[in-house]
Amino acid sequence: MSTKIILSSDGIPLEQSLKKSERKNKIRALLLVAPLFLFILIIYVFPLGDMLFRSVDNRMITEMLPNTFSALEKWDAKELPSEEIYEAFYNDFYPLAKAKKSGKLFQRLNYEKSGFSSGLKKTNKLILDFKKENYKEQFMNTHEIWRSLDYWIAIKNTSPKWTYVKYLKGIDLTLDQQKKIVQVEDEKSIHVTLWLRTLKVAFWVTVSCFLLSYPIAYLLSTIPMKYSNLLMICVLLPFWTSLLVRTSSWMILLQQEGPINNLIVWLGLAADDNRPELMHNMIGTFITMSQILLPFMVLPLYSVMKTIPPSLMRAGKSLGGTPLISFVKIYFPLTIPGIGAGCLLVFILAIGYYITPALVGGASGSLISNMIAYHMKSSLDWAFAAALGTMLLVAVLTIYWIYHKLVGIDNIKLG
Amino acid sequence: MKKISKLLLALSFVLSITSSAFAVTVVSFGGAYTESQKLGYGDPAAKKLGIPIDWVDYTGGLSEIKAQIEAKAITWDIIDLYSMDTIIGCDEGLFHEFDFDKDFYPAPDGTPASKDFFTDMPSKCAVGNILYSWIYAYNTKNVKGTPKTIEDFFNTKKFPGKRGVYKDALGNLEIALAGDGMKPGKGGKEIYEALKTPEGLERALNKFKTLCTDPKGGCVFWNAGAQAPEFLVSGEVVMSTGWNGRFFKAAIVEGAPIGQIWDGQILDYEYFALVKGGPNYENGDAMKALKEMTSPEGLAGSAKYIAYAPWRKSSIKIMEAGEPWFNDGKTKMVPQMPTAPANTKSYILMDAQFWADNNTELQEKWEAMKAGL
Numbered sequence: 001m002s003t004k005i006i007l008s009s010d011g012i013p014l015e016q017s018l019k020k021s022e023r024k025n026k027i028r029a030l031l032l033v034a035p036l037f038l039f040i041l042i043i044y045v046f047p048l049g050d051m052l053f054r055s056v057d058n059r060m061i062t063e064m065l066p067n068t069f070s071a072l073e074k075w076d077a078k079e080l081p082s083e084e085i086y087e088a089f090y091n092d093f094y095p096l097a098k099a100k101k102s103g104k105l106f107q108r109l110n111y112e113k114s115g116f117s118s119g120l121k122k123t124n125k126l127i128l129d130f131k132k133e134n135y136k137e138q139f140m141n142t143h144e145i146w147r148s149l150d151y152w153i154a155i156k157n158t159s160p161k162w163t164y165v166k167y168l169k170g171i172d173l174t175l176d177q178q179k180k181i182v183q184v185e186d187e188k189s190i191h192v193t194l195w196l197r198t199l200k201v202a203f204w205v206t207v208s209c210f211l212l213s214y215p216i217a218y219l220l221s222t223i224p225m226k227y228s229n230l231l232m233i234c235v236l237l238p239f240w241t242s243l244l245v246r247t248s249s250w251m252i253l254l255q256q257e258g259p260i261n262n263l264i265v266w267l268g269l270a271a272d273d274n275r276p277e278l279m280h281n282m283i284g285t286f287i288t289m290s291q292i293l294l295p296f297m298v299l300p301l302y303s304v305m306k307t308i309p310p311s312l313m314r315a316g317k318s319l320g321g322t323p324l325i326s327f328v329k330i331y332f333p334l335t336i337p338g339i340g341a342g343c344l345l346v347f348i349l350a351i352g353y354y355i356t357p358a359l360v361g362g363a364s365g366s367l368i369s370n371m372i373a374y375h376m377k378s379s380l381d382w383a384f385a386a387a388l389g390t391m392l393l394v395a396v397l398t399i400y401w402i403y404h405k406l407v408g409i410d411n412i413k414l415g
Numbered sequence: 416m417k418k419i420s421k422l423l424l425a426l427s428f429v430l431s432i433t434s435s436a437f438a439v440t441v442v443s444f445g446g447a448y449t450e451s452q453k454l455g456y457g458d459p460a461a462k463k464l465g466i467p468i469d470w471v472d473y474t475g476g477l478s479e480i481k482a483q484i485e486a487k488a489i490t491w492d493i494i495d496l497y498s499m500d501t502i503i504g505c506d507e508g509l510f511h512e513f514d515f516d517k518d519f520y521p522a523p524d525g526t527p528a529s530k531d532f533f534t535d536m537p538s539k540c541a542v543g544n545i546l547y548s549w550i551y552a553y554n555t556k557n558v559k560g561t562p563k564t565i566e567d568f569f570n571t572k573k574f575p576g577k578r579g580v581y582k583d584a585l586g587n588l589e590i591a592l593a594g595d596g597m598k599p600g601k602g603g604k605e606i607y608e609a610l611k612t613p614e615g616l617e618r619a620l621n622k623f624k625t626l627c628t629d630p631k632g633g634c635v636f637w638n639a640g641a642q643a644p645e646f647l648v649s650g651e652v653v654m655s656t657g658w659n660g661r662f663f664k665a666a667i668v669e670g671a672p673i674g675q676i677w678d679g680q681i682l683d684y685e686y687f688a689l690v691k692g693g694p695n696y697e698n699g700d701a702m703k704a705l706k707e708m709t710s711p712e713g714l715a716g717s718a719k720y721i722a723y724a725p726w727r728k729s730s731i732k733i734m735e736a737g738e739p740w741f742n743d744g745k746t747k748m749v750p751q752m753p754t755a756p757a758n759t760k761s762y763i764l765m766d767a768q769f770w771a772d773n774n775t776e777l778q779e780k781w782e783a784m785k786a787g788l
Contacts, residue, residue: 103506114776118768121506187617188776190783197786257650280635362636363627363785371782377478378583379775380503 055387119145166387202350217301280362304338445472455717460707498767510540522729543726548753565679571632579655584781603763663722
């Protein structure tokens with residue numbers, strides 16, 4: 001016995017007609033989301049991906065010097081290359097020099113080894129008059145870089161099209177002649193120090209934000225509305241103020257002849273000619289970042305505490321718990337989702353902080369993000385900046401993952 | 416919140432581009448310096464040509480223009496640059512290569528432009544603008560006695576107190592050796608030779624390490640030009656390196672208690688470069704504006720407002736004839752110039768190619784030294 005198909009008024013089966021109208025709704029919903037989706041794709045995902053891609057992209061050199069690299073494959077890097085390799089380099093470089101397209105190579109190779117810029121520039125001028133024989137001799141007469149083994153090794157070491165060398169550099173490692181991973185010289189190793197310092201600052205800023213915020217949030221959630229509104233504004237006002245303004249105000253407060261130092265001297269805690277240094281060091285970075293990131297901790301804590309009924313604490317006390325025990329056993333566990341959200345927010349923001357350490361950090365208070373900024377803005381080694389950026393991103397994701405494993409990401413609450 | 420503000424920023428950026436597409440955009444370092452350029456030759460050139468000129472601030476470096484070119488959204492026409500950056504930018508093909516004598520005005524006596532400038536340009540894409548200098552200055556109220564030489568900057572026994580130091584290696588390594596007893600003489604070539612050796616470099620880095628870790632000394636690092644005199648006036652430091660024009664402004668114009676020391680100064684150049692494919696590149700307006708701005712009268716004009724020396728010899732003559740040249744009507748400007756004979760008894764000439772070659776490596780070592788303070 002077949003079931004009777006239910007028809008709608010226009011004779012189409014109801015199921016189909018329902019699907020049709022649902023599809024319409026789905027398309028409408030998609031269309032509504034589409035602008036946002038495209039917006040994120042175009043201004044966020046693509047540029048970010050492109051930037052991260054640079055950190056492994058080594059194609060420029062290999063594409064500009066194809067003959068050289070195929071000739072270098074057999075070279076053992078123990079003594080200066082043979083005539084054929086110099087000839088291969090001539091065949092690559094001459095057309096570039098003639099077409100004035102070699103400029104990008106100068107800078108790119110100079111990142112690998114200092115001295116390429118002037119050496120190649122001189123070669124660029126003189127190569128146009130080279131005779132078509134004895135290439136090795138002519139190159140060696142042009143500039144000292146061609147008489148040095150190190151420069152050839154530097155060229156050879158750029159050979160794979162895709163590279164992880166920049167990532168090694170980010171943790172103070174490098175490749176030697178035999179392509180083995182080794183430590184860079186002590187006088188150049190700085191990144192590990194900066195990574196550890198960044199993590200340390202982020203950790204202590206998170207801890208101090210937590211210690212400062214918890215009582216504030218508790219107060220906010222328990223006092224009568226008319227006071228709590230005022231207090232809320234006190235929390236939000238700095239939150240709405242520009243980051244730069246707040247950092248500069250701290251610079252005024254913390255400087256040697258500034259109000260805080262004056263107060264310390266007036267209270268007799270320090271001599272006038274021996275004022276404590278509160279800025280241009282780690283202390284400055286720490287104080288300023290803690291204050292700036294405070295709202296990110298207060299707000300999630302407050303919104304969670306607001307939902308905890310006060311009757312729970314009363315119940316705890318009436319069942320015989322001291323205030324401390326009822327707090328530890330009842331109240332505190334209920335606020336953990338807020339603590340999680342606040343700590344994660346503050347930590348992740350702190351780990352990538354840039355302007356504040358740049359302004360109040362001085363030498364001992366600058367962080368890995370300042371290094372990224374330096375390579376983006378001054379040295380123009382964008383590949384390395386991208387590698388450091390990727391490492392930072394991975395670090396953040398790792399922390400997120402660890403948090404998820406320990407506490408569970410569903411256990412986060414922003415209100 | 417952040418997304419919205421970013422969107423608004425992007426929107427206002429787009430609007431500002433479209434609204435000023437006809438104006439030539441000149442990018443420079445801001446503050447008193449841009450002010451002097453605008454009043455000295457920007458406004459006169461704009462008036463003469465009938466082409467509006469917009470001034471935009473930046474903090475140096477090629478990253479922004481490189482990003483603009485890569486994104487094919489160039490909004491800058493002319494950039495004020497350090498010598499090192501003109502070399503790098505020219506190599507990378509970001510800038511227009513000049514035909515110097517044809518593109519720029521000759522001196523009033525007919526000398527072609529290439530002969531009227533003090534020295535040759537570091538690259539074909541550069542046209543000289545000012546000569547400025549890295550000197551050090553001290554707060555006359557906080558320092559007992561009078562520092563005289565570059566050695567005194569490092570002498571914390573005689574002059575205790577913190578020092579203001581530029582954040583990067585550039586310029587610092589040179590004065591470290593000069594302050595360690597290597598007399599620069601005229602140009603300081605041997606200082607650069609020494610810095611190419613590992614021993615010389617170590618000596619320079621150690622000089623700063625000693626100064627910055629000295630309990631009687633210590634370093635505060637500055638990164639914007641205006642910070643150096645600010646630190647001096649606020650008492651944050653007792654001495655600071657910095658650009659002479661900034662110290663001049665604080666001392667002469669604002670009357671701050673600042674003394675300048677010219678011994679061991681680093682003479683450096685500032686250049687203009689023309690962006691290839693900028694909004695006014697094809698129609699020639701940018702080139703026209705640049706030609707006017709770098710005329711003998713134009714360059715002399717900027718020295719009315721700041722103590723940086725014009726690049727052209729003929730501009731100095733114009734200034735000498737018009738003394739007192741400063742816009743307050745009483746300060747003679749020729750003796751305030753970094754190039755004045757009294758100020759160039761012992762100086763280092765900035766070696767741009769040295770820095771273009773070695774900046775990456777030296778900066779790494781400098782940062783490592785700083786991180787260990």
